[in-house]
Amino acid sequence: MFRLYHQPLSPFSRKIRLVLAEKKIDVELVEEKYWEKRLDFLRLNPGGKVPVLRKGSFVLGESSAIFEYLEETCPTPALLPRDPAARAEARRLQGWFDDKFHHEVTSNLVYERINKKLMGIGYPDSHKIKAGSKNIKYHLDYMGWLLETRDWLAGNSMSIADFTAAAHLSTLDYVNDVDWLRNRNVKEWYARIKSRPAFRALLIDQVTGFVPPDHYADLDF
Numbered sequence: 001m002f003r004l005y006h007q008p009l010s011p012f013s014r015k016i017r018l019v020l021a022e023k024k025i026d027v028e029l030v031e032e033k034y035w036e037k038r039l040d041f042l043r044l045n046p047g048g049k050v051p052v053l054r055k056g057s058f059v060l061g062e063s064s065a066i067f068e069y070l071e072e073t074c075p076t077p078a079l080l081p082r083d084p085a086a087r088a089e090a091r092r093l094q095g096w097f098d099d100k101f102h103h104e105v106t107s108n109l110v111y112e113r114i115n116k117k118l119m120g121i122g123y124p125d126s127h128k129i130k131a132g133s134k135n136i137k138y139h140l141d142y143m144g145w146l147l148e149t150r151d152w153l154a155g156n157s158m159s160i161a162d163f164t165a166a167a168h169l170s171t172l173d174y175v176n177d178v179d180w181l182r183n184r185n186v187k188e189w190y191a192r193i194k195s196r197p198a199f200r201a202l203l204i205d206q207v208t209g210f211v212p213p214d215h216y217a218d219l220d221f
């Protein structure tokens, strides 16, 4: 069986948990407090980051590499479209959310509000909170614009782009930082993806000391 070293509110870990669940791959979850820099974990992944996927002597870090590995070894259901241009678009958007969105939004809001406290490294920086709250508007508008002409973010089938975006947004929703009234297309898209069985385990997760808003686990939010 696979083992996944993760953190409950790590968007990269959440992306891989969604992929594993959608593909119905059994996994044992191991919560890794990566900030404690456990030696055995650093031996597995010298980069010291979660997620890390492991099965026996096979060990893999970097969520996009993990995703590609799972997509190739367990191709059903496919989370990359068949058409090369659409595949590239799905990968582009995975990069958009894991890079730009993460840097401009997730790290400014979720890491400031939650990770700092978990790691015992102080209080949220109000400048970062302000920046994240401003930046998320641009991203929600961009997603809404994509969804005006597409059923899913990268085209007409659900793909890794949707799971990546939903993984980030779900952590932001946990800290009540998503204005679901801003864009109808985004809310409707999130409701669709949130109601998938693969999403259930994420919605049950709780981080000690931080209670999510009531609508967080509500499929009819």
Ligand SMILES: N[C@@H](CCC(=O)N[C@@H](CS)C(=O)NCC(=O)O)C(=O)O
Binding pocket: 007, 009, 010, 011, 012, 013, 034, 047, 048, 049, 050, 051, 061, 062, 063, 064, 098
């Ligand atoms: N590019 C990596 C990013 C993973 C990442 O940054 N994970 C965070 C948790 S959300 C982490 O482990 N950070 C520890 C560190 O940067 O030392 C991926 O896609 O897996």
